[in-house]
Amino acid sequence: MKKLSGDILKSSALSITSSRTKILDIFLSSPTALAHQDIELKCKEKYDRVTIYRTLQTFMEKGIIHTIPSSDNITRYALCNDECIVAGHHHDNHVHFSCDACGKTICLDDTQIPTVKLPIGYHAHEINMIVSGVCKTCK
Amino acid sequence: MKKLSGDILKSSALSITSSRTKILDIFLSSPTALAHQDIELKCKEKYDRVTIYRTLQTFMEKGIIHTIPSSDNITRYALCNDECIVAGHHHDNHVHFSCDACGKTICLDDTQIPTVKLPIGYHAHEINMIVSGVCKTCK
DNA sequence: GTAACTGCAAAATATTTGCATCCTT
DNA sequence: AAGGATGCAAATATTTTGCAGTTAC
Numbered sequence: 001m002k003k004l005s006g007d008i009l010k011s012s013a014l015s016i017t018s019s020r021t022k023i024l025d026i027f028l029s030s031p032t033a034l035a036h037q038d039i040e041l042k043c044k045e046k047y048d049r050v051t052i053y054r055t056l057q058t059f060m061e062k063g064i065i066h067t068i069p070s071s072d073n074i075t076r077y078a079l080c081n082d083e084c085i086v087a088g089h090h091h092d093n094h095v096h097f098s099c100d101a102c103g104k105t106i107c108l109d110d111t112q113i114p115t116v117k118l119p120i121g122y123h124a125h126e127i128n129m130i131v132s133g134v135c136k137t138c139k
Numbered sequence: 140m141k142k143l144s145g146d147i148l149k150s151s152a153l154s155i156t157s158s159r160t161k162i163l164d165i166f167l168s169s170p171t172a173l174a175h176q177d178i179e180l181k182c183k184e185k186y187d188r189v190t191i192y193r194t195l196q197t198f199m200e201k202g203i204i205h206t207i208p209s210s211d212n213i214t215r216y217a218l219c220n221d222e223c224i225v226a227g228h229h230h231d232n233h234v235h236f237s238c239d240a241c242g243k244t245i246c247l248d249d250t251q252i253p254t255v256k257l258p259i260g261y262h263a264h265e266i267n268m269i270v271s272g273v274c275k276t277c278k
Numbered sequence: 279g280t281a282a283c284t285g286c287a288a289a290a291t292a293t294t295t296g297c298a299t300c301c302t303t
Numbered sequence: 304a305a306g307g308a309t310g311c312a313a314a315t316a317t318t319t320t321g322c323a324g325t326t327a328c
Contacts, residue, residue, distance in 0.1 A: 015327050017283060036317090048285050053318070055283095069208040069269055073293095097261060108261075114253040116268065121275035122236060122247075128269045129255065130208055136260035154302050156308060175292085187310050192293070194308095212318090 003028065012062040019047045023055050024064070033068050033076040033096070033105040068096045068105055069128050076105050095129045101138035142167065151201040158186045162194050163203070172207050172215040172235070172244040207235045207244055208267050215244050234268045240277035 005024035009016050026042050027034065034042075039052050056077060059065045065077040080092060095111040098104075113129045144163035148155050165181050166173065173181075178191050195216060198204045204216040219231060234250040237243075252268045 015282065017327070019284075049317095050286085050319085051284055058283095067210040069210045069267075071206040071208045071214070071267075073212055073214050075210065075212050095255060095257070097257070100264060108258060111255065111257060113268075114255055116234060116250065116253055116270070118234070118236070118250060118270065119247060119275070121278060122270075123272045123278060124270045125239060125272035126270070128208075128210075128267075128271075129252075130267045130269075131255070131257065131261075131263045131265070132267075133262045133264035136258070139260060139262060154307070156302070158309075188292095189294085189311085190309055197308095 008064060012064060014058065014062060019051050020055055020058075022046070023052065024059075027065065027077070027079045031106060033078040033107065035074045035076045037074075066092055068107075069130060070098065070105070078105075078107050081109065093127075095131055097135060098130060098132040099135035099138055100132055101134055104135065106135070147203060151203060153197065153201065158190050158194055159197075161185070162191065163198075166204065166216070166218045170245060172217040172246065174213045174215045176213075205231055207246075208269060209237065209244070217244075217246050220248065232266075234270055236274060237269060237271040238274035238277055239271055240273055243274065245274070 005021045005028060006016055008024060009020055014020060022043065023039060026039060036052060036056065039056075040049060043052065056065070059077070060067070063080055066080050068076045068078060070076060078096075092107075093113055095108045095113055097106050097108050099106075108131075113127050116124075116127070118124060144160045144167060145155055147163060148159055153159060161182065162178060165178060175191060175195060178195075179188060182191065195204070198216070199206070202219055205219050207215045207217060209215060217235075231246075232252055234247045234252055236245050236247050238245075247270075252266050255263075255266070257263060
């Protein structure tokens, strides 16, 4: 059962505005992670570019979405699930997959990041694993 | 024993120019990964910003350096070691660490990325693991 | 009604491209 | 000498900031 954008905004103590609802709905209905530009295209001249920047920033601060590291200088965002926020800080523990063929990035929600032993003196706070290759639909 | 920039350029069939030598030397003497801006600062008005862009691009194409994925929209580069290029494609198998305190990113050359089992239908080509936290010197 | 959100303009920053000149081989 | 590399100018793209008008509660 899908969450409703309004409920998410309410539980984050954000006022329910047209742009936030729209952008959140886009995330809720997207199977892939989204870059600023993706959202801009999906909004089709409906909202200002700046509003999208600010909305994404607000969602980040509230822990509604998280960023996915990438090598290509494009910040992509995906919805956090409930387990994402543990003891106050962001902590999403799943692998991200980036398809070389279709270019899409998705969260492999059921694929846990394996543990890794760091050299002495290093303390991990957050771990990201990004696998690139060919996805299910492109293979 | 450290490699020499000249040798690296020669073995990549690149002509030995002042800017390439300088930028490569910066990498050879840097314990951390470097962003375009870091290099610009270390060059101190010596080379044009565009030259640095193009040099980094060239080094990437030749497999001399690799990028490290990040969430902050900054592309950081680090030298590839010999094992980086396996069977024609880039394949660096070590963990990258990004320190929240000093902001530096380093290659943990001796920390291998653990294997991960992907869902059926997904085929990995390259795997990146970025751990953020507090590094040895900042702890 | 008030505080917060949005759109527009513009500034600041980052990256790419074209071209004439210079350097490496 | 020839081809490639560099520097400069400028085009393009991206992100941030300020402010006035609008909207949610």
